Amino acid sequence: xxxxxxxxxxxxxxxxxxxxxxxxxxxxxxxxxxxxxxxxxxxxxxxxxxxxxxxxxxxxxxxxxxxxxxxxxxxxxxxxxxxxxxxxxxxxxxxxxxxxxxxxxxxxxxxxxxxxxxxxxxxxxxxxxxxxxxxxxxxxxxxxxxxxxxxxxxxxxxxxxxx
Numbered sequence: 001x002x003x004x005x006x007x008x009x010x011x012x013x014x015x016x017x018x019x020x021x022x023x024x025x026x027x028x029x030x031x032x033x034x035x036x037x038x039x040x041x042x043x044x045x046x047x048x049x050x051x052x053x054x055x056x057x058x059x060x061x062x063x064x065x066x067x068x069x070x071x072x073x074x075x076x077x078x079x080x081x082x083x084x085x086x087x088x089x090x091x092x093x094x095x096x097x098x099x100x101x102x103x104x105x106x107x108x109x110x111x112x113x114x115x116x117x118x119x120x121x122x123x124x125x126x127x128x129x130x131x132x133x134x135x136x137x138x139x140x141x142x143x144x145x146x147x148x149x150x151x152x153x154x155x156x157x158x159x160x161x162x163x
Contacts, residue, residue: 079158084158087151087154087155087158087159088155088158088159088162089155090151090152090155090159091152091154091155091156091157091158091159091160092159094148094152094155094156094159095107095156095159095160098144098147098148099112099156102140103115107160107163111140112140112141115160115163116163120132121137122137124161126157126161129156129157129160129161130153130154130157133148133153133156133157134148134153
């Protein structure tokens with residue numbers, strides 16, 4: 001790289017080589033990319049409000065589908081009275097073994113909430129109670145889906161509804 005000193009009006013300049021071709025190509029590519037990027041967003045019809053509205057409508061549709069799935073009426077099979085009495089007795093026994101430690105022997109509460117109330121935090125419908133027993137709830141209620149059969153869970157549900 002030869003530096004050539006040039007003197008114009010008493011000011012000395014260093015003449016340097018031109019930048020390498022690679023740098024020129026990178027700069028030209030960056031300029032082309034920048035113009036196309038800006039053109040896409042400025043003239044392509046994209047707006048942040050449009051993107052927000054699209055995401056919001058997708059989220060609302062998902063929530064509506066979830067609510068319809070959750071609220072969809074289940075064909076509740078009525079339990080015969082004789083079977084209900086049998087389920088309540090089995091549920092009372094299961095409650096004494098597994099639930100009384102937290103909810104108290106009379107289900108009036110202890111570490112866990114009072115189960116003799118008219119309303120439960122997660123609903124007092126049979127399906128909601130069964131889900132609470134099977135899946136557990138935040139704040140200390142463990143899941144029993146691996147420990148209890150559906151018949152035992154149904155017995156607990158019928159016992160709790162009889163309180």
